[in-house]
Amino acid sequence: xxxxxxxxxxxxxxxxxxxxxxxxxxxxxxxxxxxxxxxxxxxxxxxxxxxxxxxxxxxxxxxxxxxxxxxxxxxxxxxxxxxxxxxxxxxxxxxxxxxxxxxxxxxxxxxxxxxxxxxxxxxxxxxxxxxxxxxxxxxxxxxxxxxxxxxxxxxxxxxxxxxxxxxxxxxxxxxxxxxxxxxxxxxxxxxxxxxxxxxxxxxxxxxxxxxxxxxxxxxxxxxxxxxxxxxxxxxxxxxxxxxxxxxxxxxxxxxx
Amino acid sequence: xxxxxxxxxxxxxxxxxxxxxxxxxxxxxxxxxxxxxxxxxxxxxxxxxxxxxxxxxxxxxxxxxxxxxxxxxxxxxxxxxxxxxxxxxxxxxxxxxxxxxxxxxxxxxxxxxxxxxxxxxxxxxxxxxxxxxxxxxxxxxxxxxxxxxxxxxxxxxxxxxxxxxxxxxxxxxxxxxxxxxxxxxxxxxxxxxxxxxxxxxxxxxxxxxxxxxxxxxxxxxxxxxxxxxxxxxxxxxxxxxxxxxxxxxxxxxxxxxxxxxxxxxxxxxxxxxxxxxxxxxxxxxxx
Numbered sequence: 001x002x003x004x005x006x007x008x009x010x011x012x013x014x015x016x017x018x019x020x021x022x023x024x025x026x027x028x029x030x031x032x033x034x035x036x037x038x039x040x041x042x043x044x045x046x047x048x049x050x051x052x053x054x055x056x057x058x059x060x061x062x063x064x065x066x067x068x069x070x071x072x073x074x075x076x077x078x079x080x081x082x083x084x085x086x087x088x089x090x091x092x093x094x095x096x097x098x099x100x101x102x103x104x105x106x107x108x109x110x111x112x113x114x115x116x117x118x119x120x121x122x123x124x125x126x127x128x129x130x131x132x133x134x135x136x137x138x139x140x141x142x143x144x145x146x147x148x149x150x151x152x153x154x155x156x157x158x159x160x161x162x163x164x165x166x167x168x169x170x171x172x173x174x175x176x177x178x179x180x181x182x183x184x185x186x187x188x189x190x191x192x193x194x195x196x197x198x199x200x201x202x203x204x205x206x207x208x209x210x211x212x213x214x215x216x217x218x219x220x221x222x223x224x225x226x227x228x229x230x231x232x233x234x235x236x237x238x239x240x241x242x243x244x245x246x247x248x249x250x251x252x253x254x255x256x
Numbered sequence: 257x258x259x260x261x262x263x264x265x266x267x268x269x270x271x272x273x274x275x276x277x278x279x280x281x282x283x284x285x286x287x288x289x290x291x292x293x294x295x296x297x298x299x300x301x302x303x304x305x306x307x308x309x310x311x312x313x314x315x316x317x318x319x320x321x322x323x324x325x326x327x328x329x330x331x332x333x334x335x336x337x338x339x340x341x342x343x344x345x346x347x348x349x350x351x352x353x354x355x356x357x358x359x360x361x362x363x364x365x366x367x368x369x370x371x372x373x374x375x376x377x378x379x380x381x382x383x384x385x386x387x388x389x390x391x392x393x394x395x396x397x398x399x400x401x402x403x404x405x406x407x408x409x410x411x412x413x414x415x416x417x418x419x420x421x422x423x424x425x426x427x428x429x430x431x432x433x434x435x436x437x438x439x440x441x442x443x444x445x446x447x448x449x450x451x452x453x454x455x456x457x458x459x460x461x462x463x464x465x466x467x468x469x470x471x472x473x474x475x476x477x478x479x480x481x482x483x484x485x486x487x488x489x490x491x492x493x494x495x496x497x498x499x500x501x502x503x504x505x506x507x508x509x510x511x512x513x514x515x516x517x518x519x520x521x522x523x524x525x526x527x528x529x530x531x532x533x534x535x536x537x538x539x540x541x542x543x
Contacts (some may be wrong), residue, residue, distance in 0.1 A: 079271050143271070
């Protein structure tokens with residue numbers, strides 16, 4: 001009895017989480033433009049989607065920003081996690097708490113603070129400012145992910161490398177990097193999805209000269225429902241699904 | 257200078273410089289602006305004032321805030337109520353099934369919340385699936401108008417933020433030592449006693465972490481009311497956004513941001529204190 005109740009509860013929550021997404025995906029194949037009724041299977045909306053120039057451009061822009069910002073954030077974040085672990089320096093504690101504050105801080109505050117910063121230094125919003133903003137909000141997630149792994153290491157490994165004459169760079173390059181690789185990949189994947197999905201920070205840090213997909217969707221949805229958006233959402237859901245599956249593959253291999 | 261120390265300076269310097277330039281400096285600008293005035297044309301002037309904070313704590317504005325706070329608290333309470341049993345059951349089932357369900361759980365967490373909000377519009381609209389379903393089962397005779405109401409915003413927030421509550425709770429329940437519960441039961445404690453005196457206090461860090469991850473975004477996710485609640489601005493997030501985009505009152509928007517940030521710091525400090533009390537020294541959440 002208890003078992004049945006528990007399974008029913010799990011099913012209820014999963015249905016709550018998945019029904020809207022499933023409906024969205026199913027409707028992206030529906031022939032009817034406005035009706036809720038199922039009128040037949042079509043791939044038309046995907047055709048409309050992939051021939052929509054501005055939308056595809058926004059998608060390409062999103063990918064470029066997500067790829068480059070997650071890569072820069074991963075490089076900086078890995079160095080940062082290593083620095084926090086290995087070195088004692090002035091302001092280390094303060095900086096480390098800033099990483100947490102940054103990770104938890106409401107997106108809207110980060111968005112407006114960066115907007116005001118860019119305007120103050122006279123940088124007009126566009127691709128550059130968007131890239132800088134995305135690296136900034138991805139950075140703490142990489143630092144925390146990599147730091148979680150590095151803090152579990154045996155410190156003697158470093159001592160052995162140093163005793164054998166390795167420089168700091170050699171030790172980082174040949175010992176730390178290979179050992180940290182699963183966490184680095186996880187951090188990169190996390191940054192990639194965060195960047196691809198972000199609405200709020202991007203809303204304030206890019207302008208009409210550089211449109212990205214989430215903002216494009218946002219302005220389209222505000223004008224009403226279109227079947228192309230269903231198709232687009234289904235594609236984006238597929239991207240998230242793939243990313244999680246890849247990430248899980250790395251973690252699962254790690255845990256064995 | 258040796259090669260080692262050059263690398264050391266680079267490893268410390270580059271990320272710290274980035275945080276200093278793109279986090280610390282912008283935050284300081286926000287704090288500075290929150291003490292400035294603006295003239296009727298919306299141009300910011302270098303006159304220091306506390307007027308913006310007075311305006312935020314004025315009864316008129318607090319009434320606006322109250323709506324947002326009630327919504328955020330309600331969202332936090334409902335997600336906690338839904339997520340706690342869910343996370344608890346999840347930790348108690350067979351390892352192999354659990355692994356699969358966990359992935360199933362993480363997928364919505366990684367899916368764009370904008371798209372998930374959009375999916376709700378399709379469900380809620382007058383001729384949408386929910387109404388069609390309810391009408392056909394005879395539960396209602398008139399279509400419900402959920403879309404563009406406060407209820408839609410509330411459901412939207414709960415739906416979007418539920419995964420953010422489940423994952424910290426799951427992480428913290430997973431660390432719970434089963435033997436403590438067995439020992440208590442052996443000593444004659446009732447299930448209720450075990451829950452309120454052992455399980456709940458030991459998972460408090462998870463509860464606070466989850467609540468923080470739900471409560472703060474629930475104040476700021478301005479696009480959910482924009483899409484589900486019609487044109488009305490309901491959240492503090494909408495208020496801040498409007499100060500920057502429509503009314504262009506930057507100092508007032510900055511002051512609201514400072515208050516929001518302080519609120520976050522209070523919640524974070526509370527989290528760290530309670531974590532230390534629960535004797536588990538890390539802040540790991542499953543991501």
